[in-house]
Amino acid sequence: MSQRDDDLPDDLQNDLSALYRQAVPGDARRDQQILHQSLMRLRWGHRRRWLLGAGGAMAAAAAVVLIVLLHKPPMAATPQFALFALGNPPPQGQVDILTAFRLSKALKLGQHPSPAWDRIGDGVIDQRDVDAWAKLAVRIDAGATP
Amino acid sequence: MNIARTFIFAGLLLGLIAAGPAASEFSPFGYAEVYIDAGPAGLAAYQVEITAADPAAQIVSIEGGEHPAFNPAPYYDPAARDHNRIIIAAFSIADVLPHGRTRVARIHVYDDKQSPGKLHYTIRLMAAGDANAQRIDATASIQPGEQP
Numbered sequence: 001m002s003q004r005d006d007d008l009p010d011d012l013q014n015d016l017s018a019l020y021r022q023a024v025p026g027d028a029r030r031d032q033q034i035l036h037q038s039l040m041r042l043r044w045g046h047r048r049r050w051l052l053g054a055g056g057a058m059a060a061a062a063a064v065v066l067i068v069l070l071h072k073p074p075m076a077a078t079p080q081f082a083l084f085a086l087g088n089p090p091p092q093g094q095v096d097i098l099t100a101f102r103l104s105k106a107l108k109l110g111q112h113p114s115p116a117w118d119r120i121g122d123g124v125i126d127q128r129d130v131d132a133w134a135k136l137a138v139r140i141d142a143g144a145t146p
Numbered sequence: 147m148n149i150a151r152t153f154i155f156a157g158l159l160l161g162l163i164a165a166g167p168a169a170s171e172f173s174p175f176g177y178a179e180v181y182i183d184a185g186p187a188g189l190a191a192y193q194v195e196i197t198a199a200d201p202a203a204q205i206v207s208i209e210g211g212e213h214p215a216f217n218p219a220p221y222y223d224p225a226a227r228d229h230n231r232i233i234i235a236a237f238s239i240a241d242v243l244p245h246g247r248t249r250v251a252r253i254h255v256y257d258d259k260q261s262p263g264k265l266h267y268t269i270r271l272m273a274a275g276d277a278n279a280q281r282i283d284a285t286a287s288i289q290p291g292e293q294p
Contacts, residue, residue, distance in 0.1 A: 096193050096235070096272055096273040097191050097192065097193040097221070097235035097236070097237055097272075097273055097275075098191055098193075098237075098273050098275045098279055098281065100221075100237065101190065101191045101237035101239075101275060101279050102279045104237065104239055105239060105279055108239055131221075134221040134235060134237075135221060135223070137193060137221070137233075137235055138193070138220075138221045138222050138223050138226075138233040138234060138235050139223050139225075139233075140223045140225055140226040140229075140231065140232070140233060
């Protein structure tokens, strides 16, 4: 017949425990290691949760971008854009209104004309150059037969 | 006798009145309208040379055409003003362009010897282009008028 310790009075239990208790030599280094490992596990847990959250968000964003790209209509590549190539300006004697018109179209389409189109020579190719080419075209001594 | 004199006088007076406007018909100011017919292609650019037959004629101003794409005054050489020859040109990057025959410009002319509205003008098409800035076949014409 066995009798459970729980059935003993508390005082008796304490006395018996004190009688048989042995001093266990402490190992501070080992305690530190255990504590360090516990902390590391705790931190890794936090980091892993953060990585999982961030990774999930990034994956969701990538999926959204992919869906948008797949369902986006093709860029408005108008035939004008596809067919239009500016090239270089013609020699002065062959300049006409189409020269200025081509430059104007190129600028409208966002192209970057070569520096040869910089008619006024200010380093920027813009509407003023378009006007300058047009004015050259209509110059009364520019190629017109009297 | 008095009645006859009165009739003669009245007849002369009426004749003078009738002849009056004919004498003042001459006006040194006139204009000529410039047309381009690009056919079915949309006209996006043109350049023409215009010459008035009378060397004394002076082109004094230029205005744009009827279609919104060519409403602004065309390009021209200011040095050509007050002469009888000029080159005008314009282009449009508008989405809607004129088709067929369209008035692209009006030139105002001064000539104190011959009525500009009755002058003979020559026009030479130098260039015409479509929306892709490609050359197209077109015809140019000019039609004189008086006192617009």
